[in-house]
Amino acid sequence: MVKEFFSDAKPIANLRQLIESELPNKNLNSSNTLWATSVCSDEVNQSLHQLDDFFKTFGPFILGGISGIPFAGKTGFKAFASHIPDEGGAVIIYGPHIGITKDGSVGKVNREGQDHSSSCCGSLVAGLNSVKSGNILNISHDDYQQGQVNKIITENFEEIKSTDSDIVATTEIAYKQIKRELTDIVAGSLDSLDGKPLLMIGGIIVNTDWDQQDLFEVRDVSWFNI
Numbered sequence: 488m489v490k491e492f493f494s495d496a497k498p499i500a501n502l503r504q505l506i507e508s509e510l511p512n513k514n515l516n517s518s519n520t521l522w523a524t525s526v527c528s529d530e531v532n533q534s535l536h537q538l539d540d541f542f543k544t545f546g547p548f549i550l551g552g553i554s555g556i557p558f559a560g561k562t563g564f565k566a567f568a569s570h571i572p573d574e575g576g577a578v579i580i581y582g583p584h585i586g587i588t589k590d591g592s593v594g595k596v597n598r599e600g601q602d603h604s605s606s607c608c609g610s611l612v613a614g615l616n617s618v619k620s621g622n623i624l625n626i627s628h629d630d631y632q633q634g635q636v637n638k639i640i641t642e643n644f645e646e647i648k649s650t651d652s653d654i655v656a657t658t659e660i661a662y663k664q665i666k667r668e669l670t671d672i673v674a675g676s677l678d679s680l681d682g683k684p685l686l687m688i689g690g691i692i693v694n695t696d697w698d699q700q701d702l703f704e705v706r707d708v709s710w711f712n713i
């Protein structure tokens with residue numbers, strides 16, 4: 488199923504290699520580069536923390552909320568930008584995530600310590616189920632982020648329901664949304680980078696069962712402020 492839907496997904500170790508190969512192009516290295524993520528809050532995405540072994544700086548700055556949308560907004564980005572080392576730069580890794588179990592269930596994963604699989608991304612699956620069941624959009628202060636996720640799924644539901652796999656389609660919609668929102672935030676706040684380069688790497692995290700290595704399918708690699 489991974490090959491069917493995410494044919495370019497590679498172990499997260501390959502993401503480290505990509506960063507290592509890109510940074511020297513702008514005179515950056517593991518000591519003068521601060522990293523951030525805009526990925527879902529789900530603890531399964533801590534698999535990205537393999538990158539802690541690479542970055543000597545204390546990261547990542549967390550820009551994303553549930554689903555991976557950059558809920559930290561311009562204020563969060565400006566704070567992140569102000570923490571970049573002198574003469575250094577920044578990396579942001581962004582995107583949604585989707586679980587695929589060993590037995591091929593898409594949108595689920597087996598988590599350590601549990602004898603059953605569960606939704607992954609739970610936020611996107613919950614949003615999809617909510618829209619499918621015809622729930623009226625309700626953005627409340629005690630579930631603000633999910634309200635925004637439901638809104639995005641509602642706006643794209645015609646496209647989602649015309650596909651073979653609605654959770655894969657929802658993940659693709661989430662990718663586009665995360666990329667668009669982050670690009671808007673960065674483009675509108677370039678001054679806050681104070682001339683420092685920013686590498687943005689977008690893709691899909693493919694979570695596998697807990698005893699297997701997670702994957703990342705790179706979709707976009709772009710430099711800003713250069």
Ligand SMILES: [Zn+2]
Nearest residue numbers: 527529608609
């Ligand atoms: Zn999630």
